[in-house]
Amino acid sequence: MTAPHTELRRAAVPNAMGHVVLAFAERTLRPHDLAGLRERLWQSRTYLYVTPGAVLIDRALEGFPEEVRALGQRCPFYRYDARSGGGYWPDRDEIWLAAGVETYEGLRQVRLSACHELFHFVCWNHPRYRADEDRGFARLRRVIAESKRMARDHSRYHKWVTGSFLRQGDHANIVEYFADIPTNFRDAAELPPPIAAHFGPLIAGSSFPMEFDRDLADEPYELEDFQRSLAP
Incomplete structure (x- = not known):
């Protein structure tokens, strides 16, 4: 996969409102209904909530040792326009994660996905x-x-x-x-x-x-x- 080059930026207020909607949907809908909602949202390529890169680093590395968190905070972390996917590109020393992970895979999954990619960065940058x-x-x-x-x-x-x-x-x-x-x-x-x-x-x-x-x-x-x- 070729590394993305265009960052998806979201206005803070509608993004925060989308987080409320998404968290409520995950908490109250049955799995079948949640899957149906996601398919309807994707018809209009909607991202309810996209965690900003710096915020996602903090959430993904919460509870890890301070040295690890400090190293992770150095990582350029971008979100881009896609339903799923992403990765760490060592040639650019950057992480690009699809903007759709929260909406279409879940708020918990986005932290796990970010954590995984951040440990690629850690491995590459820890002597x-x-x-x-x-x-x-x-x-x-x-x-x-x-x-x-x-x-x-x-x-x-x-x-x-x-x-x-x-x-x-x-x-x-x-x-x-x-x-x-x-x-x-x-x-x-x-x-x-x-x-x-x-x-x-x-x-x-x-x-x-x-x-x-x-x-x-x-x-x-x-x-x-x-x-x-x-x-x-």
């Missing part, structure tokens, strides 16, 4: 995590391999790996895994200990493990090998 990405996530691949035998002991993580992440085909790659872990696991205790330690600085503000920059995977990254290393 130590960027160093691991530059070496093919050799340290992360090592801790995943070490965690394989422990995965079943962490039921929510095991269910997520087998029931959600690995079902995404080629999208179930290590770059997406990196962004998915802090997005989906705010409590590091739900993760196998080696993975929890690797992501601890991002999730809980803990110190980096002493072995973070050593004890690396020896083999080059291959998608099939990575996916096999995840499957318990």
Whole structure:
């Protein structure tokens, strides 16, 4: 997907009124009726509410360590005219997220989508995590391999790996895994200990493990090998 170039801007008052309408609809309508409302709204390409980028960063990273929040606030974050989609473009070091996510996917989903993209930005801009990405996530691949035998002991993580992440085909790659872990696991205790330690600085503000920059995977990254290393 080519990165968008035109930001969608909304006037503050109608945008705030749209938030009231959308929140009420999500709270009161049955799923079938809410889906029908969304289809009718899309006929006129209506966005009830579009969270401004800076506000969305704050909401998406609420509860994360201050260092992570401060890094995320440096991210240029734009909304553009589309029902769904978006992403982080490292060549521009920017996030563009579709303006329709709130209206057509939900107010909770927009925070999750933003959080996921922001952790791509964090990985690219945090010196130590960027160093691991530059070496093919050799340290992360090592801790995943070490965690394989422990995965079943962490039921929510095991269910997520087998029931959600690995079902995404080629999208179930290590770059997406990196962004998915802090997005989906705010409590590091739900993760196998080696993975929890690797992501601890991002999730809980803990110190980096002493072995973070050593004890690396020896083999080059291959998608099939990575996916096999995840499957318990």
